[in-house]
Amino acid sequence: MAITQISLFLMNQPGQLVDAVGTISGAGSNIRAMSIAEANDFGILRAIVTDTDKVCDVLKEKYLVTRTPVVAARMDDRHGALYPILEALNENNVNIEYMYAFTGTGPEEAYVVLRVQDPETAEAVLHAAGIETLSDDSLKI
Amino acid sequence: MARYYQPEIETAPREKILEIQNEKIVRQVRHVWDNVPYYRDLMMKKGVTPEDIHGVEDIKKLPFLSKSDLRDAYPYGLLGTDLKNCVRIHSTSGTTGKRVVAFYTQHDIDLWEDCTARAIVAAGGTEEDVVQVCYGYGLFTGGSGLHGGSHKVGCLTLPMSSGNTDRQIQFMMDLGATILCCTPSYAAYIGEALAEQGYKPEDNKLKAGIFGAEPWTEEMRRDIEKKLGIKAYDIYGLTETSGPGVSYECEEQKGMHINEDHFYAEIIDPDTGEVLPDGEKGELVFTSLDKEAFPLLRYRTRDICVLNRTPCSCGRTHVRMSKPMGRSDDMLIIRGVNVFPSQIEAVLLKEGYTPNYQIVLDRERNTDTFDVYVEVSADQFSDLMSQIQKMEKSLESALRTMLGIGPKVHLVAPKTITRSEGKAVRVVDKRKLHD
Numbered sequence A: 001m002a003i004t005q006i007s008l009f010l011m012n013q014p015g016q017l018v019d020a021v022g023t024i025s026g027a028g029s030n031i032r033a034m035s036i037a038e039a040n041d042f043g044i045l046r047a048i049v050t051d052t053d054k055v056c057d058v059l060k061e062k063y064l065v066t067r068t069p070v071v072a073a074r075m076d077d078r079h080g081a082l083y084p085i086l087e088a089l090n091e092n093n094v095n096i097e098y099m100y101a102f103t104g105t106g107p108e109e110a111y112v113v114l115r116v117q118d119p120e121t122a123e124a125v126l127h128a129a130g131i132e133t134l135s136d137d138s139l140k141i
Numbered sequence B: 001m002a003r004y005y006q007p008e009i010e011t012a013p014r015e016k017i018l019e020i021q022n023e024k025i026v027r028q029v030r031h032v033w034d035n036v037p038y039y040r041d042l043m044m045k046k047g048v049t050p051e052d053i054h055g056v057e058d059i060k061k062l063p064f065l066s067k068s069d070l071r072d073a074y075p076y077g078l079l080g081t082d083l084k085n086c087v088r089i090h091s092t093s094g095t096t097g098k099r100v101v102a103f104y105t106q107h108d109i110d111l112w113e114d115c116t117a118r119a120i121v122a123a124g125g126t127e128e129d130v131v132q133v134c135y136g137y138g139l140f141t142g143g144s145g146l147h148g149g150s151h152k153v154g155c156l157t158l159p160m161s162s163g164n165t166d167r168q169i170q171f172m173m174d175l176g177a178t179i180l181c182c183t184p185s186y187a188a189y190i191g192e193a194l195a196e197q198g199y200k201p202e203d204n205k206l207k208a209g210i211f212g213a214e215p216w217t218e219e220m221r222r223d224i225e226k227k228l229g230i231k232a233y234d235i236y237g238l239t240e241t242s243g244p245g246v247s248y249e250c251e252e253q254k255g256m257h258i259n260e261d262h263f264y265a266e267i268i269d270p271d272t273g274e275v276l277p278d279g280e281k282g283e284l285v286f287t288s289l290d291k292e293a294f295p296l297l298r299y300r301t302r303d304i305c306v307l308n309r310t311p312c313s314c315g316r317t318h319v320r321m322s323k324p325m326g327r328s329d330d331m332l333i334i335r336g337v338n339v340f341p342s343q344i345e346a347v348l349l350k351e352g353y354t355p356n357y358q359i360v361l362d363r364e365r366n367t368d369t370f371d372v373y374v375e376v377s378a379d380q381f382s383d384l385m386s387q388i389q390k391m392e393k394s395l396e397s398a399l400r401t402m403l404g405i406g407p408k409v410h411l412v413a414p415k416t417i418t419r420s421e422g423k424a425v426r427v428v429d430k431r432k433l434h435d
Ligand SMILES: [Zn+2]
Pocket: B250, B251, B252, B257, B312, B313, B314, B315, B316
């Protein structure tokens, strides 16, 4: 039940980021969460967006795009909430490649996006620890 | 089944070809002596007169012409006839500051177009074919050279010129182009663009491509053949000798037949100028046997090649030249190591990359910096930074193994490497700015 993340390859050049975001917004899509990893010459923009299929089609015209299943784990928006999530994964030897977080639409609701090798295993581990995860449907993307 | 454009010439017995050459060279040397004072002076300095030339055996007595002669004699110094007899010029891009202007009479254009027509027929062209010419038109010889040959064969000619890939693809698909003529890098680019638009290799009607005007490798040939679903033929020529069509490949794809009734080829030792025996690697030298307006004798091409006189199964009797193995002009000396861009291209294709790359050389604290920018394709892209950095490292190590010197590799987005007139800009050497 993982959710779909899109990733874009962007050159480190002025105007690339604003153009990419403009393209996503032009497709009528809302960015629910994003993060950027940067190297010397390029960056990778990772985002959770609404209307993923449509956004990918439009982005493909101009950018390298790839879709990756990631796990979005629910937590309360309060002190210490992230810890049990990471603890559960660590105890079960699930390695995290990268992560970022976003707040939900409900009050005091937040999510952490986790990029792992095997999302199914990670979700099973989280569910066993009583932690909820999102699906594309529940997120309406 | 082999077909020829001018069978009586293309399959002539060797004695017949020699006879044609002997007769033409005597007349041509006389023509140059009478009309080109620049070359007459060179001959006099060497103590040679037209009376010394009785056939191609005596060509070795003649002085060489090099690119620097062309620069010294610019623009009219090597003109072999009155300007009123000339109908056209072509020119090299002059990217190295050595612009060459070549002149043509109608006779010169005719013989040049015969040469490109032979190449088109050797690639399977007939009057049934639709030839898409996306070499640049204008000063560059590629466009009009293949265009003229295509007319002679009677093909439907699409004079596209280079660039505007969407339009190229639209015409290719809508009009059912069967033969594609362009630079190999542009052919690969069109192949990628077709795939991006969802076309499979079998969706187009192309059967052959005639590609030249820049160095390319066997790996690149296979890559293009697979992407476009065609057989890819090499063609060779220089603005100085007329343009593409001096030599061309037959279906054997094992060397390019030189049009020996128009061009006499020699391989020399680039250092001593001595003529080397057949089969030895050296610099290719051309003597134009019947051009009127720009009749270069013993022009040093700077291309390193081998000649092969063994009979070819296609039935053509003209000598074959290898694909140039490097150009002394192209050879880069980086931290004292000789590097040919074609070596880098071979590594990229072997490692599964596109042949779209650019070498950037600079100098920092008296040491050469060596950077290679390579376009990543969609199936190579990963959301993991570590994965992309691993790809860069592994390409760096493959290049170091091949070249004996390690470049820094930068993966870049598709279509970000500069192209000019459809020709990829392979080398940016900023070191010269500091000298
Ligand atoms: Zn042949």
